[in-house]
Amino acid sequence: MIPTLEWTSEGVRFLDQTRLPLEETYVLAKTYQDVADIITTMVVRGAPAIGVSAAMGVALGARHSTATSLPALLAEIRVIGKVLAATRPTAVNLFWAIERMRRHAAELAAEPGATVATVKQGLIAEAERMYNEDIAACRALGAYGADLLPQKAGVLTHCNAGALATCGYGTALGVIRAAVESGRKIDVYADETRPFLQGARLTAWEMMKDGIPTTVICDNMAASLMRAGKLQAIVVGADRIAANGDVANKIGTYGVAVLAKEHGIPFYVAAPWSTIDLATKTGADIPIEQRSPNEVTHHAGKQLTPNHVGVWNPAFDITPAKYVTAIITERGVLRAPYPESLERLSHEAAVPA
Amino acid sequence: MIPTLEWTSEGVRFLDQTRLPLEETYVLAKTYQDVADIITTMVVRGAPAIGVSAAMGVALGARHSTATSLPALLAEIRVIGKVLAATRPTAVNLFWAIERMRRHAAELAAEPGATVATVKQGLIAEAERMYNEDIAACRALGAYGADLLPQKAGVLTHCNAGALATCGYGTALGVIRAAVESGRKIDVYADETRPFLQGARLTAWEMMKDGIPTTVICDNMAASLMRAGKLQAIVVGADRIAANGDVANKIGTYGVAVLAKEHGIPFYVAAPWSTIDLATKTGADIPIEQRSPNEVTHHAGKQLTPNHVGVWNPAFDITPAKYVTAIITERGVLRAPYPESLERLSHEAAVPA
Numbered sequence: 001m002i003p004t005l006e007w008t009s010e011g012v013r014f015l016d017q018t019r020l021p022l023e024e025t026y027v028l029a030k031t032y033q034d035v036a037d038i039i040t041t042m043v044v045r046g047a048p049a050i051g052v053s054a055a056m057g058v059a060l061g062a063r064h065s066t067a068t069s070l071p072a073l074l075a076e077i078r079v080i081g082k083v084l085a086a087t088r089p090t091a092v093n094l095f096w097a098i099e100r101m102r103r104h105a106a107e108l109a110a111e112p113g114a115t116v117a118t119v120k121q122g123l124i125a126e127a128e129r130m131y132n133e134d135i136a137a138c139r140a141l142g143a144y145g146a147d148l149l150p151q152k153a154g155v156l157t158h159c160n161a162g163a164l165a166t167c168g169y170g171t172a173l174g175v176i177r178a179a180v181e182s183g184r185k186i187d188v189y190a191d192e193t194r195p196f197l198q199g200a201r202l203t204a205w206e207m208m209k210d211g212i213p214t215t216v217i218c219d220n221m222a223a224s225l226m227r228a229g230k231l232q233a234i235v236v237g238a239d240r241i242a243a244n245g246d247v248a249n250k251i252g253t254y255g256v257a258v259l260a261k262e263h264g265i266p267f268y269v270a271a272p273w274s275t276i277d278l279a280t281k282t283g284a285d286i287p288i289e290q291r292s293p294n295e296v297t298h299h300a301g302k303q304l305t306p307n308h309v310g311v312w313n314p315a316f317d318i319t320p321a322k323y324v325t326a327i328i329t330e331r332g333v334l335r336a337p338y339p340e341s342l343e344r345l346s347h348e349a350a351v352p353a
Numbered sequence: 354m355i356p357t358l359e360w361t362s363e364g365v366r367f368l369d370q371t372r373l374p375l376e377e378t379y380v381l382a383k384t385y386q387d388v389a390d391i392i393t394t395m396v397v398r399g400a401p402a403i404g405v406s407a408a409m410g411v412a413l414g415a416r417h418s419t420a421t422s423l424p425a426l427l428a429e430i431r432v433i434g435k436v437l438a439a440t441r442p443t444a445v446n447l448f449w450a451i452e453r454m455r456r457h458a459a460e461l462a463a464e465p466g467a468t469v470a471t472v473k474q475g476l477i478a479e480a481e482r483m484y485n486e487d488i489a490a491c492r493a494l495g496a497y498g499a500d501l502l503p504q505k506a507g508v509l510t511h512c513n514a515g516a517l518a519t520c521g522y523g524t525a526l527g528v529i530r531a532a533v534e535s536g537r538k539i540d541v542y543a544d545e546t547r548p549f550l551q552g553a554r555l556t557a558w559e560m561m562k563d564g565i566p567t568t569v570i571c572d573n574m575a576a577s578l579m580r581a582g583k584l585q586a587i588v589v590g591a592d593r594i595a596a597n598g599d600v601a602n603k604i605g606t607y608g609v610a611v612l613a614k615e616h617g618i619p620f621y622v623a624a625p626w627s628t629i630d631l632a633t634k635t636g637a638d639i640p641i642e643q644r645s646p647n648e649v650t651h652h653a654g655k656q657l658t659p660n661h662v663g664v665w666n667p668a669f670d671i672t673p674a675k676y677v678t679a680i681i682t683e684r685g686v687l688r689a690p691y692p693e694s695l696e697r698l699s700h701e702a703a704v705p706a
Contacts, residue, residue, distance in 0.1 A: 021657075189665075200649075208659045208660075215663035218547035219547065252574070254576045296553075296570075312570050
């Protein structure tokens with residue numbers, strides 16, 4: 001089990017993903033502001049993981065609150081939520097998790113006999129519940145996804161939608177883990193995923209830990225790999241899925257999807273239901289985070305580009321639903337037309353944790 | 354004028370492209386073996402540039418020959434050619450240039466009154482002629498290509514097919530330079546081009562030198578850029594063009610071509626006629642160089658990937674002719690069906706230097 005993040009008595013402990021794969025070090029967030037910094041600087045990343053991180057941040061902030069009345073505590077929780085929500089704009093799990101914590105706080109405060117202490121304790125329990133639900137959702141969607149793969153397959157993934165992007169097990173890599181557990185022979189190909197190299201650093205690291213054969217390629221090699229017949233499926237994660245099935249995910253996902261279509265290779269998106277945002281009509285309504293040019297122009301402190309050159313560094317892109325063969329969730333596998341399949345499954349109960 | 358390579362009295366002087374963009378340093382090849390090393394280690398790269406480099410390598414090797422008879426000199430030139438031909442397998446200009454030098458040596462040796470000294474001198478003159486022809490070809494194809502671009506255009510290029518990949522001016526970047534000289538307003542987008550970063554380092558450097566607005570993107574951002582409507586054309590170079598119009602070029606070119614087709618953006622290949630290999634029937638017959646995994650796993654001495662992970666690092670890919678809108682050469686612009694247009698222009702005289 002990869003300890004991506006963990007609630008401890010001293011605070012939230014994060015595996016520092018900026019140091020992987022060469023160093024396995026941990027960072028302890030003692031305050032909710034620490035959690036916000038850790039999300040912003042990508043010590044933790046991946047939509048499901050930052051959702052639960054934010055929930056733990058809310059719990060941590062509430063625990064340290066000096067409020068002496070329930071209304072004061074609830075007001076403070078709203079402020080905490082705003083700070084955490086301002087960290088990254090694209091992954092909807094972040095807002096979903098904060099809203100769930102805020103609503104839960106209000107419910108706890110409305111219970112008979114509620115006190116500041118019971119609300120604080122209840123929020124810690126809720127964050128831990130979300131942590132466990134995330135792992136359960138990954139295992140459930142992994143099993144659904146595994147059934148879509150052949151007995152022997154080359155599978156390309158982009159970025160890291162693994163244990164490191166969740167509380168454990170992973171979404172896209174959860175599908176791969178479940179496929180391997182089911183006896184399938186899977187050769188993983190990992191796009192290195194510039195500029196942050198989540199594929200080269202994180203996906204490769206966790207697949208090697210599990211002994212699953214993995215080959216790293218530069219992002220621009222995926223087309224050749226498809227043409228060479230090495231890939232039988234693509235599986236990626238998602239940062240937000242709109243009501244029409246458009247998918248926001250790590251920059252480069254859209255290109256992979258177009259290439260998959262051209263080569264007749266199924267393109268699967270694996271994500272927990274918390275990544276689905278029915279309030280967002282289409283991908284065009286999803287805000288795309290622009291990150292610092294420095295991520296592109298420098299590596300390991302070394303400058304790669306000439307001074308003053310322009311840089312474009314969007315962190316995510318939108319893959320229109322028409323390129324998505326299926327969306328794999330813990331509630332089942334969705335296929336086009338997505339507005340209908342998403343609406344239908346939205347009424348199903350979540351998998352119990 | 355960017356001094357990519359130059360014949361000097363002491364040997365062949367190369368701008369060290371592995372040090373760009375931060376350092377503008379030069380390496381002097383004093384022997385033909387030095388030239389071979391310089392090609393292998395990519396101090397110089399780009400199909401047209403390595404062609405002329407090899408020609409200068411032959412001239413250099415011949416100059417230093419201690420042969421006292423014409424047959425001995427010709428035999429030595431064959432050995433020199435073999436050493437230089439073994440440096441890199443994909444770019445056909447290399448073999449074309451060596452063969453042209455070898456044939457020219459034989460012709461010179463057959464002239465009345467030929468001596469070891471006249472052959473040596475004639476080979477230096479031939480290498481310098483090829484150098485000048487290369488620049489003239491780039492200028493001629495640049496002018497043809499410029500006419501294909503709108504008055505205002507975003508143009509994406511992959512890798513570096515610029516002054517640094519030729520003896521000056523460039524092929525793909527020659528088209529851009531000619532377009533700018535013709536008064537067109539061109540915004541250049543440069544794929545950074547992993548793993549060797551020729552786009553981020555070299556294309557950006559030479560475009561900045563010429564004051565042409567340039568934005569660097571990671572390779573995996575090209576699809577989003579197309580979808581955002583920022584690109585009106587793609588122009589790339591080539592390392593070899595087969596008789597059916599299939600194009601070998603830097604890894605990642607094929608993916609860009611597929612994406613361009615999906616977005617209805619013209620995809621142009623700019624190359625001198627020496628890049629066309631009518632003896633190679635299709636792209637499947639072009640050998641693709643595999644380079645060291647180290648280029649992918651390390652950067653600036655820092656390891657990016659976990660130990661023992663697999664790596665795939667082909668230096669080139671094949672873009673099938675069906676994705677190529679036009680091939681721009683110094684003899685004119687070729688369009689599909691390529692077997693016919695290539696055959697037709699193959700009978701035309703080259704542009705005089």
